[in-house]
Amino acid sequence: MHINSASLTSPSGQRIAFAVALVVLLCVPLVIRDIYWLDLGITVLIWASLATAWNISAGFAGGLSLGHAAFFGVGAYTSSLLFLRLGITPWIGVFVGALLAGALGALLGVITFRLKGPFFVLATLAFGIVVHIVNVNWRDLTRGAAGLLLPFRGGPQNMLFPNLWAYWYTGLGLLVLTVGVSITIERSRLGYYLVALREDEDAARSLGVRVVRSKVIAAALSAALAACAGAVYATFIQYIDPDSTTQFELSVQIALVAIVGGMGTTFGPVLGAAIVIPLGEILRARVGGGPALVVYGFLLMVIVLAAPNGAIAGVRLIGRRLRRLLDSGRKADA
């Protein structure tokens, strides 16, 4: 699969599209009253944030991680445990989790930055599995497979809301944060270094790009943001266990969402979440069981084959065609 090149200079059209999308997303809870759809929408927001976080290290820097569930889990467990054991609000816990995951991400980055291709993937995969095993077996801390139930205590000041729309706005805040960080990185010095390293590491180093520093910063930011998504997820579902946070399948799903949408692009992972998550959910509800998984897998294959550079590439193509059509229309008028 070819990795998209990040477009480092942004057309002003993108800014307008961004503003429009934000307004639409802000209005969603006013329009959609159905609990089922709003619930699904919040799940999409969390997944979009998670895939965007993943994309910062995988898409921009080029190391495909299959261990990101670990950071999501660290975020979910840190904020939940701080709340349950010490009564610290998840509004603070989310940042503690992010710091912890960031440190863990940096450590993993220091260990793995030298590894290339499949070796890097295997190292992240092993890391994810180790964290999962620790999570399942460290019962004194995590209660293992029994999981943690978040009591509905205190309400909004503890990121616990009686109504879904408040979760929608929390999820939206999370998405704005992760996409904001992603855009900032892409347009910064670091963004240039990461893409240069991804395109050709030897050339980048010979031009003065420091490999370890760049990759470790990206890994830490990516892990910290994934942890933020984990903390928000925990207060949304109000129950976490190893299966729903640190399991290997989750790591695969994170990568999948970003790849389907278009890795290495800012909005690809967001689009990927908007496609993959509802697809899986609707199939599970309408078809159910084994057949749902078969159809799900088949549809994902079709998407990846039809748009090997991600769905976002298709959207861009349509955008360009439309613009050309409009331009020629304008010329015809003149």
Place this chain on the structure above:
Amino acid sequence: MLEVRSVTVDFVGLRAVDHASFTVEKGQIVGLIGPNGAGKTTLFNVVSGLVRPSSGAVVFEEKDLSHLGPADRNRMGIGRTFQVVKPFGGLTALDNVMVGALTRGQGLAEARETAHATLNRLGLGRFTKTVAHSLPLALRKRLELARALATGPKLMLLDEIMGGLNPTEVNETLSLVQELNAEGLTFLVIEHNMNAIMRIAEKVLVLNQGAVLTEGPPAVVTRDAQVISVYLGEPIESA
């Protein structure tokens, strides 16, 4: 300025560089010639820090570089191009060159200006927005040079940047090198085009099977019987 001290590079079962020693003085243009497989590119990799020598040392401006990686060596003032070009294929020519300008500490806006100026100077002004992998080889070679120049080096290592260029392009490149040299940039140049080397180099090193066979002014070196037999095959016409 640059001192290579008895550098040896052993690959598995093969000695690519064999106790090579030489110096490059500030302001010089030094040519490095030798048959294919002589170890020229490997020597560049040692100087730029991509390959660690099995023994020997590289000293740049009185500092031993042994413990510095390629990024730090570039930041000290060593720039290079690659014989097999390594563009950031998915990025535009401008973004390629900006990477070089950014590592010397310029902000984004300043780096963009540096990149524009560098591309214009090298005649790539029309291609700023062209994605690097869609440029023809000759232009990609020039992009290598632009990118390295944008880092603001004191010593520039050029690895066969004239291969595949037509005579006009070779002339353009030669006058550019001389111009930059006049502005104070020192060059170490690997080149197969003997004619080109004769015209710009004040000293030529001949590498054969990893060892420095001989060195001296180009006119003297080319008359050297050994060089003529290992490298040139036959005496060349006076250029």
